[in-house]
Amino acid sequence: MTRTIEIRVPKDQQEGTRFVLQGWMKKQGDTVAAHEPVAELETDKVVVELASPAAGVLQDLHKQAGDELIPGEVMATLLLQVPETVGAEASLQVAEPDRAVSKLGMSRVPTSGAPETPLPPGRTSPAVRRMLSQLNLSLDQIAGTGRGGRVTARDIEASRGKPGAYVQAPVSATLTGDIRSHDLPHDSMRRRIAAHMLGSVQTAPHVTTVFEADLSAVLAHKANCASELASIGKRLTLTAYFVAASALAMRKVPVVNSRWHEDHLQIFDDVNIGVGTSLGDKGLVVPVLRKSQDMDLYQVAEGLEQLTAKARKGTLSPAEVQGGTFTISNHGVSGSLIATPIVIHQPQSAILGVGKLEKRVIVREIDGQDSIQVRPMCYVTLTLDHRVLDGFQANSFLGALVSLLENWPLENGRRLPALVV
Numbered sequence: 057m058t059r060t061i062e063i064r065v066p067k068d069q070q071e072g073t074r075f076v077l078q079g080w081m082k083k084q085g086d087t088v089a090a091h092e093p094v095a096e097l098e099t100d101k102v103v104v105e106l107a108s109p110a111a112g113v114l115q116d117l118h119k120q121a122g123d124e125l126i127p128g129e130v131m132a133t134l135l136l137q138v139p140e141t142v143g144a145e146a147s148l149q150v151a152e153p154d155r156a157v158s159k160l161g162m163s164r165v166p167t168s169g170a171p172e173t174p175l176p177p178g179r180t181s182p183a184v185r186r187m188l189s190q191l192n193l194s195l196d197q198i199a200g201t202g203r204g205g206r207v208t209a210r211d212i213e214a215s216r217g218k219p220g221a222y223v224q225a226p227v228s229a230t231l232t233g234d235i236r237s238h239d240l241p242h243d244s245m246r247r248r249i250a251a252h253m254l255g256s257v258q259t260a261p262h263v264t265t266v267f268e269a270d271l272s273a274v275l276a277h278k279a280n281c282a283s284e285l286a287s288i289g290k291r292l293t294l295t296a297y298f299v300a301a302s303a304l305a306m307r308k309v310p311v312v313n314s315r316w317h318e319d320h321l322q323i324f325d326d327v328n329i330g331v332g333t334s335l336g337d338k339g340l341v342v343p344v345l346r347k348s349q350d351m352d353l354y355q356v357a358e359g360l361e362q363l364t365a366k367a368r369k370g371t372l373s374p375a376e377v378q379g380g381t382f383t384i385s386n387h388g389v390s391g392s393l394i395a396t397p398i399v400i401h402q403p404q405s406a407i408l409g410v411g412k413l414e415k416r417v418i419v420r421e422i423d424g425q426d427s428i429q430v431r432p433m434c435y436v437t438l439t440l441d442h443r444v445l446d447g448f449q450a451n452s453f454l455g456a457l458v459s460l461l462e463n464w465p466l467e468n469g470r471r472l473p474a475l476v477v
Contacts, residue, residue: 059136060115063094063108067128075099075125076244084117088134095131098244102341102372103208112136122244184208208370245339256402260316260441264396264409267454271413271432273464285354295331295386296357297461298410298436302382303327303348305456312453313381314405316444330380330401331360333367334390341367342401344380380404388412388434397439405444408457409437 065075078096082088093105094114108114116133119125184207188194193212200207242250274297285291306313306327315322327349330342343363348356366372383401388411398409416433419426436457440450 061110061112061134061136062130063106063132063134065097065125065127065129065131066106074248075127076248077119077121077123077125077131078103078244079121080117081105082114084114086114088112088114097125098248099374102374102377103370104374106131108134110134110136184212188212243338249339252402253399256399259402260400260443262397262400262439263442263447263450264398264437264439265447265450265454266394266396266435266437267451267458269434269436269458269461270418271434271461274461275432277464285357290354290358290361292353292357293360294413295384295410296353296360297464298384298386298408298457299329299331299345299348299360300351300353300356301457301460302329302384302408303351304460305453306349306382308456309449309453311445311449312406312438312440314444315381315403316405316441321444324381326381328379328381330377330383331363332383332385332387333364335367341372341377342380342383343367343372343376344378346379383407384410386410394435394437396437398437400439400441404441406438406440406450406453409435409439411435411437 076098078098080095082092082094088094088108088111090109090111091107094108095106097104097106113135114132115135117131119131125131188198191212195207198207198211200211271294274294278292278294278297281292310323311321313324313327315324326347328344328346329348330344332340332342334340343366345351345356345359345363348359351359363372363376366376380401382404385395385398385407387395387398387409391412393411393414395409395411398407400407411434413432413434415430418429418431418433420429420431421427436454438450438454
């Protein structure tokens with residue numbers, strides 16, 4: 057007896073999620089094992105594998121590489137070989153394919169207990185094969201970090217920064233007048249970033265307010281903690297302080313942590329802070345640190361370290377880049393003093409920008425007298441959705457943020473202050 061089930065785009069995703077099919081890893085008519093990856097999807101700047109919910113023969117591929125997909129949409133049909141004496145459990149799996157796909161399809165590793173089916177040696181996805189062809193590379197030039205040592209798109213991107221790792225494919229030049237040029241096709245990530253940015257500025261009226269922060273207290277605290285944390289293999293970054301201070305400042309101005317709806321404002325109780333993480337020429341991703349309002353500084357630092365490492369390796373899950381309620385862009389790490397406006401990560405209401413830390417001459421009043429001081433300073437900006445926030449609220453939030461940073465630590469006698477105060 058034969059039965060068929062539909063392989064669908066996973067439905068258990070954040071509202072508004074869109075997918076792009078990077079390519080099929082199997083051809084129509086191929087036999088696939090349960091939980092074996094059959095396609096690569098890109099969503100929210102993360103590439104994930106869609107796994108087969110059962111063993112069978114892949115039929116009727118309805119989508120092609122480059123197609124945009126909607127959650128729940130049918131991608132293919134799977135022909136099952138089902139014994140006549142099928143058990144109740146097997147019947148349930150065939151009767152409810154959508155649930156099986158949603159649990160297994162968006163995971164790089166199948167559900168606990170499910171056997172992994174490695175790809176045959178040298179097997180790559182269509183997207184990887186295209187990249188190898190464009191760069192005149194062969195598989196033996198790339199160290200694979202995927203399942204079973206398989207080469208992924210991230211591996212190829214990483215190799216581009218290594219001398220001698222690749223030879224750029226010749227590109228035919230076109231002439232416009234006397235100006236020579238060549239075309240660089242947009243990849244799917246760049247197209248999605250562009251669409252998201254354009255949609256944001258068309259949706260929300262952007263306004264930016266600028267403050268300046270003296271980080272003397274933060275740097276002193278960070279130096280005091282360095283050796284203690286190094287002994288357990290951990291470290292503090294300045295970004296951790298900005299995340300912790302932002303979560304606290306939202307207690308004074310909770311409307312910053314919100315989302316605009318046409319008939320109401322949704323103010324979130326959880327502070328899920330996304331941190332922009334550069335992937336070099338590829339673009340950036342925004343992994344999300346959830347419930348940061350419940351974390352102390354050490355927990356914030358540890359969470360950020362884990363997310364950043366996964367972002368650079370290309371192993372973030374869709375859940376780790378979704379559900380953010382506020383975003384921080386630490387553009388100062390690449391030398392920028394002020395960036396304005398930083399485009400809001402819709403549907404959030406605001407984004408914090410952190411400029412380059414540099415020593416500057418400032419005037420401070422000491423014992424009633426003006427004194428010229430050299431202090432480590434940086435500009436902080438808040439770009440806001442003017443439908444949600446007015447200047448007073450934005451300035452109140454930045455004022456609270458700067459005060460927290462300039463008066464660190466927050467609790468006497470604690471080297472890693474808790475966020476609960």
